[in-house]
Amino acid sequence: MKVATDKSARLSERILECFDDLTKSERLLADHFLENPDSLVLHTAAEISAQAQVSKATTARFFKRLGFPSFKTAQRMARVVRDDSQHSKRVYSKPVPNLTGRGDLADHLASDVQNLIRTIEAIRSDDLKAAVTYLSRAEKIWVVGFGDNYPLAHFARAQLIKVKPDIRMIPLGGFSVPEEFASIRPSDSVLALAIGRRTPTLRSILQSARLADAKTIAITDVASSPSPDLAEVTLRCRTSGLTYFDSLASPVSMITYLCMAVADRLGQNAVERLRYIDSIHNDWGDAG
DSSP: OOOOOSTTSOHHHHHHHHGGGOOHHHHHHHHHHHHOTTHHHHSOHHHHHHHHTOOHHHHHHHHHHTTOSOHHHHHHHHHHHHHHHHHHHHHSOOOOOOTTSHHHHHHHHHHHHHHHHHHHHHSOHHHHHHHHHHHHHOSSEEEEOOGGGHHHHHHHHHHHTTTOSOEEEESOTTSOHHHHHTTOOTTOEEEEEEOSOOOHHHHHHHHHHHHTTOEEEEEEETTSOOOTTSOSEEEEEOOOOSSSSOOOHHHHHHHHHHHHHHHHHHTHHHHHHHHHHHHHHHHTTOOO
């Protein structure tokens, strides 16, 4: 487990980086802080323990696990971050910068590189292995993405269909989701794109998939509140952007890696399918 210990790391970042390793009681505290980000600044350790329904000893242990010497230290740092943020809003408030200069582009690329590095550092190897195993063994793969996640889901399906024959897309224009999803089987896997807002339909699909004993994988972002019941395997990507837009470099890279790893796991079957696809393009005179 690698936890951010630099002073600039916000409490939520530290929590999300080690959420999977927290005890049941510590997760109650984690949920409390993620839902109430100002609680650390406004309340005492005793008040927070009571609100989260855990012991004061658990609260003290929780902050040490996050890399703080003590609760008081964490509270002081949180107050400094809050004060600095409020000061910046008052003094340095300005419109969105014009991202047309070479310097701005360099900053953008550097930010994307940092997102990729931090994502790789935080991803657990056993989660990656499980995701690749579930996808490569699946009879059918259901790729799910709503709203802003739809383009990511479309990209994932476009890659997976090259190496596996039965890749379903949800939502599918003009078709009811429940009717499409009624053919889910225990031998299937679901790959859900859950960056940012998660719709109730997405949660319903994942719940139904798990009830059907299908394997579930979710690609999400570290800023979203963690939900252990969202999927069997959750791969969190950093999506911090320089302005109002999130960076999708890490989610796209994660999708590409999974598709590449699945193709490698399938071996000759994937190679033969790719060759057959190429032969169809040649027969049809498709140069694209």
